[in-house]
Amino acid sequence: MLTLENLGVSVGENGRQKDILKNINLELLPGRVYALTGPNGSGKTTLAKAVMGLVRPTSGRILWEGRDITDLDITARAREGIAYAFQQPVRFKGLKIKDLFALAGADGRAAAYLAQVGLCAADYLEREAGSGLSGGEAKRLEVALTLARRPRLAIFDEPEAGVDLWVQERLLDLVAAPARRGQGVISLVITHSEKFLQQADEVLLLEEGRLVEAGPPDRVWPQLEKDLACRWGNECGGERGAAECYR
Ligand SMILES: Nc1ncnc2c1ncn2[C@@H]1O[C@H](COP(=O)(O)OP(=O)(O)OP(=O)(O)O)[C@@H](O)[C@H]1O
Numbered sequence: 001m002l003t004l005e006n007l008g009v010s011v012g013e014n015g016r017q018k019d020i021l022k023n024i025n026l027e028l029l030p031g032r033v034y035a036l037t038g039p040n041g042s043g044k045t046t047l048a049k050a051v052m053g054l055v056r057p058t059s060g061r062i063l064w065e066g067r068d069i070t071d072l073d074i075t076a077r078a079r080e081g082i083a084y085a086f087q088q089p090v091r092f093k094g095l096k097i098k099d100l101f102a103l104a105g106a107d108g109r110a111a112a113y114l115a116q117v118g119l120c121a122a123d124y125l126e127r128e129a130g131s132g133l134s135g136g137e138a139k140r141l142e143v144a145l146t147l148a149r150r151p152r153l154a155i156f157d158e159p160e161a162g163v164d165l166w167v168q169e170r171l172l173d174l175v176a177a178p179a180r181r182g183q184g185v186i187s188l189v190i191t192h193s194e195k196f197l198q199q200a201d202e203v204l205l206l207e208e209g210r211l212v213e214a215g216p217p218d219r220v221w222p223q224l225e226k227d228l229a230c231r232w233g234n235e236c237g238g239e240r241g242a243a244e245c246y247r
């Protein structure tokens with residue numbers, strides 16, 4: 001189980017404090033698929049990075065399977081079974097794709113993971129994982145590498161973004177699969193895919209750094225529609241911020 005307790009992330013910008021995440025309380029349970037959504041800039045990636053240890057919380061705690069991991073670094077969290085597929089995958093100049101799978105501890109399984117994301121091992125294993133990869137190829141590789149780590153908490157940051165229509169759906173099924181296998185894995189998927197949001201066990205909605213809704217899709221969906229209407233001024237003439245719709 002992953003527990004976020006009063007989690008806050010603030011940064012200093014132009015001499016002022018900017019609160020990116022505000023007092024997030026959340027529990028993610030084993031074997032479940034969570035879809036984290038919200039407008040651009042609402043804090044989704046920051047939340048994922050805080051869980052992975054890439055962003056330091058300014059308040060609150062992160063508990064993983066009952067242990068406080070707030071002060072653990074990214075390597076220690078990876079050892080604990082937490083993995084994060086970046087929204088914008090890091091390009092590794094000088095390393096081949098097969099080297100990345102070796103680093104992920106998946107030497108002999110690389111071809112199978114590549115095949116799952118629709119990349120042919122014969123074409124890709126010996127390729128450099130640098131800037132030569134297209135945006136969609138890099139994204140698919142990122143998902144394959146994250147799955148190859150066999151995490152117990154698998155976080156995917158917009159896995160469908162920039163990926164062609166033919167692979168998008170498959171990729172979304174793939175990122176839910178670890179949790180669906182019944183081995184107690186948690187899949188946390190940041191997404192804007194309407195279809196995925198409706199298939200998830202639980203939808204988490206972030207608005208301006210606040211978790212404004214968390215629940216089954218049929219409960220959160222009407223809120224999302226209301227939010228969209230509000231954002232585009234259909235209901236309140238654009239007078240209020242979207243977060244105010246919920247008050
Ligand atoms: N280091 C930083 N310094 C200043 N502002 C930051 C920093 N990191 C994130 N932000 C800001 O915090 C907000 C949340 O960013 P974040 O990347 O978490 O959003 P997001 O919900 O993932 O958005 P998107 O849907 O566009 O990916 C944004 O306004 C972003 O500009």
Ligand SMILES: [Mg+2]
Pocket residue numbers: 044045046087157
């Ligand atoms: Mg993001």
